[in-house]
Amino acid sequence: MGSLLEQNPEFALPDSNQQAVDVTNPAVIDWIMGIIDKIVDIFPDSDTFHIGADEFIDFRQIEKYPYLVEKTRGKYGNKASGLEFYYDYVNKLTEHLQKKGKQVRIWNDGFLRKDLQSLVPLNKNVEICYWTNWDKGMAEVKEWLTKGYTLINFCDNDLYYVLGEEAGYSYPTAEKLEREGKIQKFSGQQYLNQEEMKAVRGTYFSIWADNAAVKAVSEILDDLSKVLPEFMKIYGENDE
Structure with a gap:
């Protein structure tokens, strides 16, 4: 993602050192979906698409991303953890790929966390690739x-x-x-x-x-x- 954002810095999430996309920006989601569509076209026979979705930010230190927290609470209210846009982003990519007949997979570490609960639920149809439990906040x-x-x-x-x-x-x-x-x-x-x-x-x-x-x-x-x-x-x- 860092390499992609070097070419498109306007799509980077503020405070992320250009390592994460701005999931609050609809134009960013359209951009990512365009990339996904190109990949789907290259591998038409694959019935599975792993979108990753891990290591988005340092989930243990949400306060380091004030832009994300402020935008999230502006939309979802003061009880929002700051991850609601992130969950919504993953859900939108999942729904987009499901319409193309793809089973979607994600990594486990950013979701259902003990320390950051999202008001937006994660799509139930994703398959969870459970790779690690190194952080005590992980589910x-x-x-x-x-x-x-x-x-x-x-x-x-x-x-x-x-x-x-x-x-x-x-x-x-x-x-x-x-x-x-x-x-x-x-x-x-x-x-x-x-x-x-x-x-x-x-x-x-x-x-x-x-x-x-x-x-x-x-x-x-x-x-x-x-x-x-x-x-x-x-x-x-x-x-x-």
Whole structure:
């Protein structure tokens, strides 16, 4: 998003160092929908569209975004948390994509938070890619289930292969997965029972190119050839 906003600085959310779009601006939403439409045209056979929607702002410090808070409370009233425009933005993108026949996915960390409740509800039809629970303000897995959402497990504790081992991650190994991997386990040592697992579509093993230069493709494939068989042994029956 930062790269896009370098070319379109007028669409940036004030106070965000040009890293987030101004979700209060209808022209911004039209701009993003135009980009989405172009992507949909490139991949016409895909029935799923992941819009991300995570790391929009520092959710723990909403006071650092006075423009967003002021605009939000001007529309939704003084009880608004400041995230209502953000929820509405995600809902609009979701509805737009649903009309094109796409199942929409988002990351979990900005929604249903314990510390920032939105007066605008999140669309119930999005699939929640639950990847992390590092921040105490994030909603727990069972909160999503209580609200009736479908989950996909992206457990960052066990299933994140981050090039360069950035952000404190270490490369997953077959030995670690054999020892710690569990199909019912979500980030932050959260576990679901068999009945709760019915709301989970599957499990993902993620590869992130945070520092793409540290390994050649052949090295990455060699690493994966060792760890993915163990992944499939543990998660295969619930893998989409």
